[in-house]
Amino acid sequence: MPMFDVYPLYDVTPVSGKGIHVYDDKGMEYLDLYGGHAVISIGHAHPNYVEAVTKQVSELGFYSNAIQNPLQQQLANKIEALSGCKDYQLFLCNSGAEANENALKLASFKTGKKRVVAFTNGFHGRTSAAVAATDNKNIIAPINAQQAVTILPLNDIQGVKTELEKGDVCALIVEFIQGVGGLDQGSKDFFEQVFALCKLNNTMFIADEVQSGYGRSGKFFAFQHYNVTPDIVSIAKGMGNGFPIGGVLIHPDIEAKYGMLGTTFGGNHLACAAGLAVLNTIEEENLMDNVNAMSDYFISKANTISEIKNIKGRGLMLGLEFDFEVGDLRKDLIYNHHIFTGGAANKKLLRILPPLNIEKQHINQFFEALETAIKKVEQTAN
Template sequence: MDALFPTYARWEITVDSAEGANIVDMNGTKYLDFVSGIAVCNLGHRHPAVLDAVQQQLTKFWHVSNLFHTNIQQEVAGQLVSNSDLDAVFFCNSGAEANEAALKLARKYTQKSKVITFIQSFHGRTFGTMAATGQEKIHSGFGPLLQEFIYLPYNDCEALKEAMDDSVAAVLVEVVQGEGGVVPATSEFLTLIEVLCQQNGALFIIDEVQTGIGRTGKKFAYQHFGISPDIITVAKGLGNGLPIGAMLGKAKLKEAFGPGSHGSTFGGNPISLAAAQATVSIIFEDSFLDEVEKKGAYLKEQLNKVLGNEEWVNEVRGSGLMLGIACQSNAAESIAALRKNGLLTLPAGPDVIRLLPPLTVSYEQLDEAVNIIKSTLVTEYAK
C-alpha cells in the first residue's frame, strides 16, 4: 500500500541517480532533464562545488536555531543584497514561505490589507499565497480565502491604472509567469507598477522564486528592466536542490519586522545555506550569466527553426533558459511523448511545454533536446 497522500500526479519514473543534466531511473534508462527539479537545480544535479560545501558544513553543525548568530547566514545575506537593490534578508524554506513573509511584511509596514496580483499568477499553496494566486483551480475546494486580493489581467496597464489607489498595500507580480504559461511581462507594465506603487504608498513586490538566481540570464529577472522593487522573493534555484527560500527587502522595511513579528524554525539552516553560498558564488559571475543568455538565445533560435512553420505551435516564448512552447491544443500528450523518448519537460498551464534545463547545460545537450523535440513532435504532427 502506498503510504503517501496522492497530492502529486507522479510520472512512471523512479529515480536511481542524477548528475549534471541527466537523470537515470531504476531500470537504467537515461533522461535529458529539462525540468531541473522545477527550476531548482540550476547548476545541474550533484554539482561538485555544492556537494563539497555541504559536506564541509556537515562536519561543523547542522542546526542550532535562530536564537544564535551564525556567520554563514550573514555571508549569504551579504551575497544576496550586494547583488540586488535590496538591503535585508529573511531566510525561510521555500518560495511559498518567502511570499508569505512578503505579504505579512507589506501589510504590517503599510497598515493596509489590499494586494493586487494577476490572473494566471502562481505564488504558492499556503492559505496566504494560494489567495494571492490568480488561478481558480488553486482555490477550488478550500472554502473562504484570505482577503483582500484583486486579480487583474497580466500586462494590462489600463486595468492596473483603474484599480490602483491609496488603499493598496502592495502589488505582487512575476517577471515571467511560470505556471501561468511562461509569459514575460512587458517593460511598460513593470515600470508602471513601480510608478503607481510609489505614488500610492504601496510596496512593489516581485516574485523571483522561479526566475531568480540566473534563470533568465540575470542574477534576478527584474534586473532586465531598470526597476527597483521594495521586496523580492527567491527560493527554487537558491540552494540547487536543498530547501531554502529568502525574502529580500529595502532597509526602510526593517522597522516592521522586528523580534517576534515573524519566524521560521528551519529558516537559514546552515546546510542549505552552504549549498546556497556555493551556488550563488558560481551563478552570479558575469561570465556565467552571459553564457546563460547566449544558451537561452541559441535554444530559442533552434526551436524556432524546427517549430516555426508548424501550425500547432503558436510561439516559442520566455527569457534565458526559461522557455515555453505555446501549442494550439493540450500539451500533455506531447510532454508524455517527449518523456518516452528521453526528454523531460513540464507543462505550464494546459497548452504550454515548459523547458527549464540546468544553466550548466551544454550546447550539445541543447541540440539533443531540439532533435528529440523535432523527431517526436514534428514527425508526430506530420502524420
C-alpha cells in the same frame, strides 16, 4: 500507509544525477530540461555543492535562529554582490510560498493595509495569502478565499491605477516572467508604470523571483530587465540547487522589529552552505553569460521548427507554444527519448527550465528528439 494522492506521476524513478542528467532505477539516462521546476540551477551533484553540503553536515547541520550563524551573513553578502541589490536586508525561510507569505505580511505591516493586487495566470504558492494571490480557484480553499485579493490582467495599467487609488492596497505582487501560468510577461511600460503607481499610493511593490531569479532570465533577477526597484523580492527555487531554502530581500525603508517574522528551519547552517555553493558556482563558472548564450542558441533552433507557433519567456525560462495540447508530446519525450520537460496552465505550452550550465550538445539532442516526437504526435492525431 499510502501516500496522499495529489500528484499525477510519470512512471520514472530517478535514483541519481550528474550535471544535466538523471538516472533511473534501471540505469537509464535522462536529459533533464526541467530541473524539478527550475530548482536545479548548477546541475545535479555538482562537485562544489556536494563538497560544501557534505562538509557542513559533518560539522553542524542545524541550530535555531536563537544563536549566531555567520553563514547567514556570508550568504546575504554574496547575494548582494552578485545581484547588485545594494543595501537590502535578507530574511531566510524554506520555500517560495513561505517567501511570498512573508513578503505579503511585511507589506501589510509596513502600510497598515490588507488588500493585495495580483495578476491573471500568476502563481505565488499554496499557503494562506500566497495562494489567495494565485490565479487558480481549484487550489484556493474557503479558508484562503477570505483574503482580500484583486486579480487583474497583465498590462491593464488603468485597472492597476483604479485599484491602487482606492487606498487600501498593501501590496502588488507580480512575476516578471510567469512560471506555472505559461511564461507570459508584461510590457516594459506596464511594469515601470506599475512601479510608479505603487510609489504614489503607498503600496509595496513585490517582485516574485522565486522561479525567475538566480540568473535564470539572463540577469540575476528578472526585474532587472526593467527600470524598477522593488520594495520586496522573494527568492527560492534555484537558490539551493535542491536543498529547501527561500528568502526575502527587503528594502531598507522597511524596519525590522523583533518577532515580526520567524521560522524554525529557515537559514539553517546546511541551507546556507548549499546556498553559498550555488552562488560561488554561478560566479566561478560565469553561468549568467552561459544563460544568455544558450538562450540565443535555443531560440535560433526553435525558430527552425514550423510547428512551434510562439516562443515565450527569456533566458533559460522558456516556453514553446504549439497549436495542440502537449501532454502526449511530453510523454513521448520522456518515455521514448528520455528527456524531462515541463507543462504549464497553458496546455499547449512546453516549458523548458534546464540547469544553467546546459551546453549546445544538450540543446541539439532535445531538438532532434522534439522533431521526431512532433511527427509521431501529428500522425497519431491524424
